Amino acid sequence: MQLKDIMNKTYSAWMDTSAPCTDVALSSRVRLARNLGNNPFPNHASPAVLAGVANQVENAVRQTPELSGLKVIHLSEVSAQDRQVLVEKHLISPQHAKNAENRLVILAADESVSVMVNEEDHIRIQTLLPGFQLNDAYKLADKTDDYFESRLDFAFDENIGYITACPTNVGTGLRVSIMVHLPALVITGQVKAVLSAVSKLGIAVRGIYGEGSEALGNMFQLSNQITLGHSEQELIENLASVTMQVIEQERSSRGKLIAEMREQLEDRVQRAYGLLNHARLVTSQEALKLISDVKLGAELKLIPEVNGKTINELMVIIQPAYVQYLAGRALSPTERDAGRARLIREKIRTGREGNEK
Amino acid sequence: MQLKDIMNKTYSAWMDTSAPCTDVALSSRVRLARNLGNNPFPNHASPAVLAGVANQVENAVRQTPELSGLKVIHLSEVSAQDRQVLVEKHLISPQHAKNAENRLVILAADESVSVMVNEEDHIRIQTLLPGFQLNDAYKLADKTDDYFESRLDFAFDENIGYITACPTNVGTGLRVSIMVHLPALVITGQVKAVLSAVSKLGIAVRGIYGEGSEALGNMFQLSNQITLGHSEQELIENLASVTMQVIEQERSSRGKLIAEMREQLEDRVQRAYGLLNHARLVTSQEALKLISDVKLGAELKLIPEVNGKTINELMVIIQPAYVQYLAGRALSPTERDAGRARLIREKIRTGREGNEK
Numbered sequence: 001m002q003l004k005d006i007m008n009k010t011y012s013a014w015m016d017t018s019a020p021c022t023d024v025a026l027s028s029r030v031r032l033a034r035n036l037g038n039n040p041f042p043n044h045a046s047p048a049v050l051a052g053v054a055n056q057v058e059n060a061v062r063q064t065p066e067l068s069g070l071k072v073i074h075l076s077e078v079s080a081q082d083r084q085v086l087v088e089k090h091l092i093s094p095q096h097a098k099n100a101e102n103r104l105v106i107l108a109a110d111e112s113v114s115v116m117v118n119e120e121d122h123i124r125i126q127t128l129l130p131g132f133q134l135n136d137a138y139k140l141a142d143k144t145d146d147y148f149e150s151r152l153d154f155a156f157d158e159n160i161g162y163i164t165a166c167p168t169n170v171g172t173g174l175r176v177s178i179m180v181h182l183p184a185l186v187i188t189g190q191v192k193a194v195l196s197a198v199s200k201l202g203i204a205v206r207g208i209y210g211e212g213s214e215a216l217g218n219m220f221q222l223s224n225q226i227t228l229g230h231s232e233q234e235l236i237e238n239l240a241s242v243t244m245q246v247i248e249q250e251r252s253s254r255g256k257l258i259a260e261m262r263e264q265l266e267d268r269v270q271r272a273y274g275l276l277n278h279a280r281l282v283t284s285q286e287a288l289k290l291i292s293d294v295k296l297g298a299e300l301k302l303i304p305e306v307n308g309k310t311i312n313e314l315m316v317i318i319q320p321a322y323v324q325y326l327a328g329r330a331l332s333p334t335e336r337d338a339g340r341a342r343l344i345r346e347k348i349r350t351g352r353e354g355n356e357k
Numbered sequence: 358m359q360l361k362d363i364m365n366k367t368y369s370a371w372m373d374t375s376a377p378c379t380d381v382a383l384s385s386r387v388r389l390a391r392n393l394g395n396n397p398f399p400n401h402a403s404p405a406v407l408a409g410v411a412n413q414v415e416n417a418v419r420q421t422p423e424l425s426g427l428k429v430i431h432l433s434e435v436s437a438q439d440r441q442v443l444v445e446k447h448l449i450s451p452q453h454a455k456n457a458e459n460r461l462v463i464l465a466a467d468e469s470v471s472v473m474v475n476e477e478d479h480i481r482i483q484t485l486l487p488g489f490q491l492n493d494a495y496k497l498a499d500k501t502d503d504y505f506e507s508r509l510d511f512a513f514d515e516n517i518g519y520i521t522a523c524p525t526n527v528g529t530g531l532r533v534s535i536m537v538h539l540p541a542l543v544i545t546g547q548v549k550a551v552l553s554a555v556s557k558l559g560i561a562v563r564g565i566y567g568e569g570s571e572a573l574g575n576m577f578q579l580s581n582q583i584t585l586g587h588s589e590q591e592l593i594e595n596l597a598s599v600t601m602q603v604i605e606q607e608r609s610s611r612g613k614l615i616a617e618m619r620e621q622l623e624d625r626v627q628r629a630y631g632l633l634n635h636a637r638l639v640t641s642q643e644a645l646k647l648i649s650d651v652k653l654g655a656e657l658k659l660i661p662e663v664n665g666k667t668i669n670e671l672m673v674i675i676q677p678a679y680v681q682y683l684a685g686r687a688l689s690p691t692e693r694d695a696g697r698a699r700l701i702r703e704k705i706r707t708g709r710e711g712n713e714k
Contacts, residue, residue, distance in 0.1 A: 264638065267698070274634055278630055278631030279624055280624035281621065
């Protein structure tokens with residue numbers, strides 16, 4: 001498996017729409033922050049220390065049969081442009097893409113597991129599964145963590161748990177999050193009230209690209225605020241139960257929209273579908289907005305010929321770096337908008353042809 | 358031939374795109390105003406006089422073999438709703454639709470000739486041909502006029518010509534007009550300057566529904582301002598030469614747009630095409646705007662699968678009364694927008710299937 005193979009694939013495991021609650025929940029993500037004892041945190045470490053950490057982790061992967069399916073990638077060997085593709089595929093953080101020297105990412109071929117080495121912590125294990133699967137995402141992360149821990153000496157305190165660079169992660173080192181698509185709550189103007197209630201229950205709400213990012217395309221990331229003082233199971237159960245309520249509220253809003261303004265809704269989603277099928281120049285921001293409408297239409301069977309897998313792929317291929325990656329060269333803004341429009345039309349066409357088979 | 362047959366047809370002779378200059382000129386129209394001597398003008402005539410005039414004109418049609426192809430319709434026997442359809446098909450004026458009693462319209466099956474009886478004048482002969490055919494439209498009107506004049510005594514003064522209700526029509530009683538589609542001049546912001554120059558050459562500029570109407574869908578009607586003191590041939594030649602210049606300016610603007618911003622143009626016209634193909638609720642105003650873009654796209658071969666005939670039909674079937682006529686009943690505004698959207702999608706589909714044959 002080459003990095004190129006992962007980058008060329010527009011389909012990732014998290015896009016599978018046979019998972020639970022994919023009508024509202026796009027993907028479930030778990031992150032575990034770990035550090036090697038007796039080493040300063042990456043932000044305070046010398047290049048030599050970083051190189052040493054990277055080396056230790058790489059060796060752990062090579063020496064552990066259960067981790068042998070993972071591909072170790074030295075970010076210093078990946079162009080800045082291609083690192084940006086990894087960000088857009090949600091495999092590394094924007095911060096990790098910036099500092100390439102002595103940084104690794106360790107990837108499963110289906111992108112369900114990605115491990116950042118020397119990001120804010122020495123090791124950040126991330127898992128990403130389709131739909132509402134917080135428990136399974138945690139189990140996968142936990143298992144991966146165990147394999148690493150069998151080879152590496154993690155900084156751990158009996159009283160407070162795992163030691164992390166940022167105090168908010170101390171304890172379990174766990175961040176568990178879920179991406180939800182809430183178009184009906186946005187259309188009916190309820191989203192603010194719902195999300196403000198959610199944030200009072202210890203849940204953080206963010207946009208599609210994490211902290212500080214806007215809720216483009218009506219996509220919201222819900223995640224646990226705190227890690228210290230709670231068990232992993234408590235954190236996951238809390239997020240799961242809040243998310244389930246949000247999912248139910250979105251579903252009920254959709255039902256109401258269909259019952260009370262079906263024609264207006266059909267008009268809206270079909271217009272978006274028409275624009276995606278015909279536009280020749282599309283910005284990523286407009287594309288996300290249109291994709292959100294089409295996704296809603298597909299979920300409500302108002303656009304029967306579009307499947308959820310195609311829509312999930314669209315959300316990734318429209319991103320600026322990915323459009324350029326697939327074009328094989330740097331593009332001017334207008335070329336990018338043109339290339340994006342072409343990719344969208346092709347993807348919808350091949351998705352539709354796939355349906356017809 | 359029944360009135361119903363004419364109303365049911367969405368295709369009219371003026372929509373033929375094999376005529377000259379249909380890339381810019383939609384249709385050429387000629388109107389001749391005539392009055393019967395010794396009868397007050399319709400606006401000052403008693404019902405008995407109006408009935409007498411209508412009777413004389415109807416008899417003239419029945420007794421003249423060359424006019425036997427025309428259908429005489431008593432507007433009092435046509436519902437207000439259906440009269441509105443005749444307005445939208447450009448067969449009668451809005452004013453003529455209002456006063457139905459003792460009013461006639463006399464129609465050729467292909468809608469190339471329509472004669473209003475007891476509108477502002479006793480007789481208004483109108484001809485409508487596709488594209489840039491001012492001379493042929495005049496010849497057809499002149500011939501029809503001769504047939505009527507062979508049976509009727511028209512008010513005529515050797516010095517000033519035909520006597521008409523409104524002084525601006527005295528003389529030839531001729532109004533000659535041409536409908537032009539000027540999207541490129543509008544997009545490039547040149548239209549104001551061009552049309553202001555035109556109006557200094559004795560040419561009136563109006564919107565698609567005549568006097569006082571807006572230039573919806575970038576359609577402009579150019580017509581002669583005056584009739585007195587010029588021969589028919591002079592009036593026609595003046596309008597023809599000015600129109601030809603406008604057509605050339607529009608063509609040159611289109612060429613420039615294609616050369617300098619092909620992608621933006623293609624994006625614009627394809628988006629309009631996508632919306633027409635997908636929208637579920639469309640107002641007539643939005644429809645005209647979208648049709649204008651699609652028409653431009655079709656002329657520039659940016660939307661090869663749409664033919665000009667389909668576009669011309671669309672311009673008529675989107676009108677409010679016609680949408681209701683085709684639905685067979687009165688519709689609420691939302692039902693009308695939904696019905697219009699459906700008609701548009703069907704017409705585009707059948708037009709495309711016709712192309713593929």
